[in-house]
Amino acid sequence: MKSYWFLDREGGTCHALPHDQRILADRIKQLEGDKTAETPDWEYAVKCGFAKNRGEYLDLLHATAMALTAERIDEVSKVDHPELILMVKMLDEIDIVINLLSERSVEWYRALNPEFSRKSEMPRGRKLRDLMRDGSDEALGEILDEIEQLTKRRSTLSGKVAAKAAEHLPNCSALAGGLVAARLAAEAGGIRALALMPGSAIQVLGAKNALFCHLSTASPSPKHGLIYQYRGVHGSRKEKRGKVARVLAAKLAIAARIDYYRGEPDPVFITIAKEAILNAGRIQ
Numbered sequence: 001m002k003s004y005w006f007l008d009r010e011g012g013t014c015h016a017l018p019h020d021q022r023i024l025a026d027r028i029k030q031l032e033g034d035k036t037a038e039t040p041d042w043e044y045a046v047k048c049g050f051a052k053n054r055g056e057y058l059d060l061l062h063a064t065a066m067a068l069t070a071e072r073i074d075e076v077s078k079v080d081h082p083e084l085i086l087m088v089k090m091l092d093e094i095d096i097v098i099n100l101l102s103e104r105s106v107e108w109y110r111a112l113n114p115e116f117s118r119k120s121e122m123p124r125g126r127k128l129r130d131l132m133r134d135g136s137d138e139a140l141g142e143i144l145d146e147i148e149q150l151t152k153r154r155s156t157l158s159g160k161v162a163a164k165a166a167e168h169l170p171n172c173s174a175l176a177g178g179l180v181a182a183r184l185a186a187e188a189g190g191i192r193a194l195a196l197m198p199g200s201a202i203q204v205l206g207a208k209n210a211l212f213c214h215l216s217t218a219s220p221s222p223k224h225g226l227i228y229q230y231r232g233v234h235g236s237r238k239e240k241r242g243k244v245a246r247v248l249a250a251k252l253a254i255a256a257r258i259d260y261y262r263g264e265p266d267p268v269f270i271t272i273a274k275e276a277i278l279n280a281g282r283i284q
Contacts, residue, residue: 248280
C-alpha cells in the first residue's frame with residue numbers, strides 16, 4: 001500500500017481522505033512518525049479524485065499546512081508555559097506601583113510634616129508606612145492602607161509564582177529558588193529560550209545596562225544579573241561571588257534543558273549541582 005498525505009492506494013484502488021484540515025493535518029503527523037509517506041504528486045491527486053485540478057490541490061495543501069502550523073505553535077506555547085512568564089511580569093509591575101506610591105506618599109507626608117527631613121534615617125516598607133500614619137490626614141491614610149493591601153497581594157502572587165516555577169522548572173527552582181528561576185525564564189523570553197542559552201548568557205541575564213556599559217566603555221564586565229538574587233550569590237564573600245555566579249549559571253543551563261525537554265526533577269543532578277555551587281563559595 002502506498003500512502004500520501006491526501007490518500008492511500010492499495011492495488012489499483014484509491015482511498016482519498018475528506019477535505020478536513022484537522023484530519024489531513026493528523027495524517028501528515030502520522031506519516032512523519034512512520035516515515036512512510038510517498039512523494040506528493042498533484043497529478044496523482046487529481047487522477048484519484050482528491051482534487052479537481054492543480055489549483056485546488058495547492059489550496060488544500062496550503063490550508064492543511066496552515067492548520068498544522070497553528071497546531072504546532074499552540075503545542076510549543078503550552079510547553080513554554082506563558083502563564084508563568086505573565087505572572088512574573090505582573091509581579092514586576094506590582095513592585096513598580098508599590099515603589100512609586102510609596103515614594104509619592106513620603107513626599108506627601110513631608111508636605112504635611114516639614115520636620116520630616118530627607119536627611120533623617122528612615123525605615124522601609126511596612127515600618128515606614130506605620131511611621132507615616134502618625135501625622136497623616138485621612139486621604140494619605142487611605143493611600144497607605146491601599147499600599148498595604150497591594151503589598152499583601154504581591155506577597156501572595158510571589159508565592160504562587162514560586163509554586164508554579166517549581167512545577168514547570170523543577171530543576172532550576174531546586175538550584176536557585178522558584179522566584180529566581182521564574183524571573184530568569186521571563187527575562188530570557190520563555191522556558192525554551194532559557195534552555196537554549198549557555199551558562200555565560202544566563203550568568204548576566206538581567207544585567208543589560210551593566211553589559212552595555214562594559215561593551216561601550218572600559219567599565220568592568222558584570223559578574224551576575226538576576227542570579228544575584230539567589231542567596232548563595234549575594235550571601236557569598238565579595239571575592240567569591242563571581243565564581244559562585246559562574247558555577248550556578250553553568251548548572252542552571254543544564255537544569256533548564258532538563259526542565260524543558262524532560263519536564264521532571266533529576267535528584268542525582270540536583271544533588272551534584274548543589275554540591276558544586278556550595279564548593280564554589282567555600283574559602284580555600
